[in-house]
Amino acid sequence: MSDNENKKSNEKVEKKPIAKEIKNSDNKKVETSGNYFTGIIGAIIGGAIGAVPWIIAYIYGNMMIALLAILIAGGAYYGYKLFKGKITKKVTIIITIISIIIVALVTLLIIPAILIHTEGMNTNMATIQYLYQDEEFKAGIIKDTLIAIVFTIVGAAVVNASIKKDIEEGTTKKEQTPEEFAKEKQEAISKIKPIFEKYNAVSKEHTIDKIELEAELELNKIDKNLLTTLKSVEIVKKEKGKFYYDAENENKEITPKKQMAKSNIVAIVIAVIAIIAVVAIVVYGQSKKNATTEVTDGTVSFEMNDTWIEYSNYYAGGWNYYKYISNMPLSNTNEIEANEIDYSTYPAMLNVNYYEVDTSEYSSIQEVADYMTEYINSAEDKPEYEQEISKTEKGYDVLKIKATYNTDPAQVEYMYYILNGNVMATVDGYSFSLSDEKELAKVANDVANSFDWVTVSE
Numbered sequence: 001m002s003d004n005e006n007k008k009s010n011e012k013v014e015k016k017p018i019a020k021e022i023k024n025s026d027n028k029k030v031e032t033s034g035n036y037f038t039g040i041i042g043a044i045i046g047g048a049i050g051a052v053p054w055i056i057a058y059i060y061g062n063m064m065i066a067l068l069a070i071l072i073a074g075g076a077y078y079g080y081k082l083f084k085g086k087i088t089k090k091v092t093i094i095i096t097i098i099s100i101i102i103v104a105l106v107t108l109l110i111i112p113a114i115l116i117h118t119e120g121m122n123t124n125m126a127t128i129q130y131l132y133q134d135e136e137f138k139a140g141i142i143k144d145t146l147i148a149i150v151f152t153i154v155g156a157a158v159v160n161a162s163i164k165k166d167i168e169e170g171t172t173k174k175e176q177t178p179e180e181f182a183k184e185k186q187e188a189i190s191k192i193k194p195i196f197e198k199y200n201a202v203s204k205e206h207t208i209d210k211i212e213l214e215a216e217l218e219l220n221k222i223d224k225n226l227l228t229t230l231k232s233v234e235i236v237k238k239e240k241g242k243f244y245y246d247a248e249n250e251n252k253e254i255t256p257k258k259q260m261a262k263s264n265i266v267a268i269v270i271a272v273i274a275i276i277a278v279v280a281i282v283v284y285g286q287s288k289k290n291a292t293t294e295v296t297d298g299t300v301s302f303e304m305n306d307t308w309i310e311y312s313n314y315y316a317g318g319w320n321y322y323k324y325i326s327n328m329p330l331s332n333t334n335e336i337e338a339n340e341i342d343y344s345t346y347p348a349m350l351n352v353n354y355y356e357v358d359t360s361e362y363s364s365i366q367e368v369a370d371y372m373t374e375y376i377n378s379a380e381d382k383p384e385y386e387q388e389i390s391k392t393e394k395g396y397d398v399l400k401i402k403a404t405y406n407t408d409p410a411q412v413e414y415m416y417y418i419l420n421g422n423v424m425a426t427v428d429g430y431s432f433s434l435s436d437e438k439e440l441a442k443v444a445n446d447v448a449n450s451f452d453w454v455t456v457s458e
Contacts, residue, residue: 042059307323
């Protein structure tokens with residue numbers, strides 16, 4: 001290859017851009033690098049973490065706090081930088097848009113989902129859509145969303161001011177090598193040390209206040225980042241709100257303090273709060289789902305899960321409850337409307353009853369089991385059938401039956417027969433949605449285990 005060809009090749013290499021540049025307030029060029037895509041991913045994660053306090057305030061405090069919007073935008077910006085996002089003037093637009101999207105999703109989707117979960121219902125699109133059928137709720141949540149977006153724009157504006165300051169002051173420049181930092185440190189000493197010597201601010205007893213220091217920097221056209229450099233290696237120290245120069249640290253090998261130290265602390269605090277909040281939400285929702293109330297008529301008593309609704313108009317005697325576990329009714333109503341076409345809109349049902357029995361027919365729980373086996377085997381639409389004899393937690397004999405009907409409509413049923421002398425108690429839970437099986441089994445089993453006789457007729 002000729003010399004001319006080598007020269008041309010080298011010129012091409014030199015012209016290839018390594019990083020874009022921006023100018024700070026001192027007209028100095030500051031290199032920016034990074035990737036918009038990774039930055040956006042980080043902004044989404046950071047903004048989502050920052051939204052946790054907003055969710056807590058809304059769910060448990062029933063309020064929106066404007067200042068919390070700053071955490072969302074702040075979390076988005078921190079996440080953007082943490083994931084090496086490219087820092088340009090476009091970042092302000094990116095952070096604002098991402099913050100608004102996060103707040104909208106949180107308010108319109110996440111919060112309703114959490115509300116449904118805390119009520120003990122399965123969280124899915126069907127239950128969320130049903131919640132939005134309530135006109136009062138829909139109007140309220142839309143109003144809250146609009147207010148939240150306004151707060152978010154205000155919060156983003158505050159963060160964007162910080163972003164612009166970062167750009168202007170050059171704090172977004174690429175990480176320095178040790179050689180580059182050493183060079184900058186010497187430059188800072190040569191330019192800033194005379195200011196402190198001028199004011200004799202060279203010890204804890206003799207300091208210079210911030211206003212005087214900044215005035216001197218401006219007067220001498222000294223980049224404020226040089227002061228930050230000396231602070232990071234403890235050459236310039238703070239004492240009771242003022243500053244002094246510690247010459248003893250000029251030649252000491254002190255690891256520079258990261259400029260983002262305070263931001264890291266804030267991010268860690270927010271992350272910890274977010275984790276605690278998520279755990280609290282899960283625990284609270286679970287405790288609410290498991291909360292029970294004692295039911296009694298003076299003769300018997302049992303514990304009933306609070307997420308089940310008593311239905312007094314049902315045909316059976318005793319106590320009757322219903323709950324939409326994995327489905328919702330077609331219309332927004334508190335009444336259970338008969339639907340002869342679509343059984344999938346029926347709720348799960350649980351009936352509790354007790355009555356006297358003829359001991360000549362049922363003198364033991366085994367005789368009850370034999371009768372039920374014969375009865376089910378003789379049924380025209382014979383179900384899949386399981387049964388077990390055991391004891392309840394109160395010590396009563398109990399027959400547990402599970403029957404699954406795979407015909408149309410499909411149905412799962414849990415029947416508990418509790419025998420106590422000449423009285424029988426029944427706990428019968430059934431649903432036309434096989435997806436309800438797990439919760440239906442639990443509530444039927446819990447009621448049977450808690451069932452007790454306060455008084456027993458002779």
